[in-house]
Amino acid sequence: MSADGSGEADGNLSAGERPGSGRPRLDRSRIVGAAVSFIDEHGLPSLTMRRLGDQLGVEAMALYRYVPGKEDLLDAVVEELMAQMEGDVEVLMAPHDGWQDFLQRMAHGTRRVALANPKAFPLVTSRPPEAPWLRPPLRSLHWVERFLAGLMDEGFSPEAAVRAYRAFTSFLLGHLLLEVAQHGADVGPLDVLDDGSIEPGSLQGFPVVAALRPALSEDHATVEFEESLENLLDRLALMRAESPSEP
Numbered sequence: 001m002s003a004d005g006s007g008e009a010d011g012n013l014s015a016g017e018r019p020g021s022g023r024p025r026l027d028r029s030r031i032v033g034a035a036v037s038f039i040d041e042h043g044l045p046s047l048t049m050r051r052l053g054d055q056l057g058v059e060a061m062a063l064y065r066y067v068p069g070k071e072d073l074l075d076a077v078v079e080e081l082m083a084q085m086e087g088d089v090e091v092l093m094a095p096h097d098g099w100q101d102f103l104q105r106m107a108h109g110t111r112r113v114a115l116a117n118p119k120a121f122p123l124v125t126s127r128p129p130e131a132p133w134l135r136p137p138l139r140s141l142h143w144v145e146r147f148l149a150g151l152m153d154e155g156f157s158p159e160a161a162v163r164a165y166r167a168f169t170s171f172l173l174g175h176l177l178l179e180v181a182q183h184g185a186d187v188g189p190l191d192v193l194d195d196g197s198i199e200p201g202s203l204q205g206f207p208v209v210a211a212l213r214p215a216l217s218e219d220h221a222t223v224e225f226e227e228s229l230e231n232l233l234d235r236l237a238l239m240r241a242e243s244p245s246e247p
Contacts, residue, residue, distance in 0.1 A: 026058060028066040032076045039077070039120040044186055049073075077120055078127045082140040084116070085109045093146055099154035099240075100233050106147070107172060107229055110137055114176040118183035125173065125187075135169040137176060151240075160243040164236045171232050179221050 034056050039047055049070060053060040067073045085091050091109035095102035114121040114137070125136045138144055144165065151161040181187045204210075 026056065026062060026066065028076070031056065031063055031066050032073070032080050035073055035077050036080055036117055036120050039123075040117050043119050043184070044123070074123060075127055078123050078139055081113055081117055081120060081124060082138075082143065084113050085143065088112065095150045095154050099151055099156070100237075102150050102154070103168065103233065103236070104229065106143075107168070107225075110172055111176060111179075111225065114180050115183070118180040119185045121180050122177065122185050122187045125177065135166065135173075137172050138165075138169055154240075156240050157243045160239045163239050163243075167232060167235060167239075171228060175221075175225055175228060179225075182219070182221070 031052070035047065035052055038052055038055055042051075047070070049060040049063055052073075053063055056063075063073075067076065085106075088109045091105050092102055121137075124139050127139070134141070134144060138147065147165055147168070148158075148161045151164055152158060156164060177185075177187050
């Protein structure tokens with residue numbers, strides 16, 4: 001009931017918002033941020049508009065004022081993940097100390113996003129991109145533009161820059177999907193990594209695998225990422241040298 005006793009809803013509340021909760025006002029940014037947190041806590045399959053509304057202290061119908069539906073929400077989650085790199089002071093918008101440093105920073109920035117949001121990160125591989133020829137995980141025209149322009153400014157021909165983009169994104173996607181799977185992400189066919197639950201008896205007949213299981217189970221993700229990134233940069237240097245930019 002309103003202050004004048006008319007019984008009308010509080011004009012400061014959107015339809016479906018619960019009065020008296022003391023929570024911040026609802027907006028699209030808050031909803032998307034809550035969706036990212038929900039996915040990373042409960043997993044993507046558990047996300048529904050009703051459950052997200054419960055987490056925000058509102059009815060599900062209140063969310064539709066800001067996000068038309070779940071599909072739009074998931075697209076917004078991908079945009080939010082990529083936007084996290086905008087605030088990463090270690091990631092450069094353009095090369096300052098050479099293209100290798102530029103790409104190393106971008107790769108590590110993408111990995112930080114993946115590890116900060118492991119269960120949400122696989123969405124970058126499944127959501128429709130801004131353009132059909134964009135490759136994950138750089139699902140942003142802004143970052144692809146920076147990538148290509150940065151390499152061309154550093155002496156890559158357009159063709160070599162595109163080849164580098166394909167190699168770079170393939171490297172990142174393979175490594176990061178495997179890594180977030182180890183952190184509980186649902187990545188479909190990749191979600192079959194050994195979680196330590198296999199009984200020793202199931203390895204009977206595979207003596208080498210059984211003997212090496214402790215070593216196979218060790219986590220060397222950071223070292224492997226660094227080594228593979230260095231190898232990739234060496235390959236890109238060859239691409240650059242083989243395809244010099246036009247004078």
